Amino acid sequence: MRATFCLVGTEVRKYPALVARIVREGHTLCNHTWHHELDLGTKPPAEIKANLEATNREIRKAVPGAKIKFFRHPGGKWTPAAIAVARDLGMISLDWDVDPQDWAKPGAKAVHDRVIGAVRPGSIVLLHDGGGDRSGTLGACPAVLRDLKRRYGITLLR
Template identity: 75%
Template structure:
């Protein structure tokens, strides 16, 4: 090695020693946190999903359960009583007669409007006014047994007592009209019991309920009676009205409009 080469080598070694010493003694770089100012984007950390994780599907609209179609009305009421006609046409029924004032007027209205109805007769009233029963039958209406004296609690009595009551009423009706067909039995107040239905069936009568009750026995106005019947009626309704048991002027006044509206919307049929 020449003298010049030795000097160069010595200088290189010296430079390495000084540089390493400077590097070993240098302070670490300070990290400065800067608050983001207006307009500066803010970095947010988004955790990465593990590989193979399926991307969640956004929830779709909540499924609305399908509403069940309303069940069609059945013709049978409590304890197998009949409450609908079984067709689109409706039927009119009149309870608690015959009455010497109101029954003839109801019959006149029915005749003028070409409507047939069912009359639910009380035995004691039949006994007093047999000629009215004869007119009811003569004009083509249907008869219904409504107990001997409108006994609301008859159905709670022993079967033998129920039978005696219904048989006595039927006998009185047939005394007025020999051989009369009595197709129906209606318990006063609709207070049906299984015993009352059973006995009436054994006597060949159908237990007759109703679908529309305007509560005319409480003596509301004629307009209230009319509105209640029209609003409650539907295809096949059996309408409960009264021609006896008290002042039936409001019922009589409501009947022309009731008959006209029901005939127009549904037709009126005689129960059979």
């Protein structure tokens, strides 16, 4: 199973080896702004572009030549300007349809139940690895993957 990792530039700078591992294992990269700026889309296009380009540069410092296919605006606060700039930089704006609100740290069972209750074929599930204690999110993943495998017959790659 492959995932898409939405990367914040300042975190890429701290953990370049992790970004290299993400690419080495065949996962997809997504630009998630330099510092998770929720209001980035309200800025002038030149400022949006500078932010996204800085993030892409940092990703490519960790993995030269990395393909960055997607852009995900923090908080889903999409604006036409943010979408246009991402498109001009060759990125598709990525949204989601299943948000178990794991950012609120509801615990593994709640994350699992929310994902499994909402997921459909073609769903994009939003999960977070930043913002403090992520034990609930991490704890939910094995059961979520098991149940998705059972429901949809997906194969888990190791």
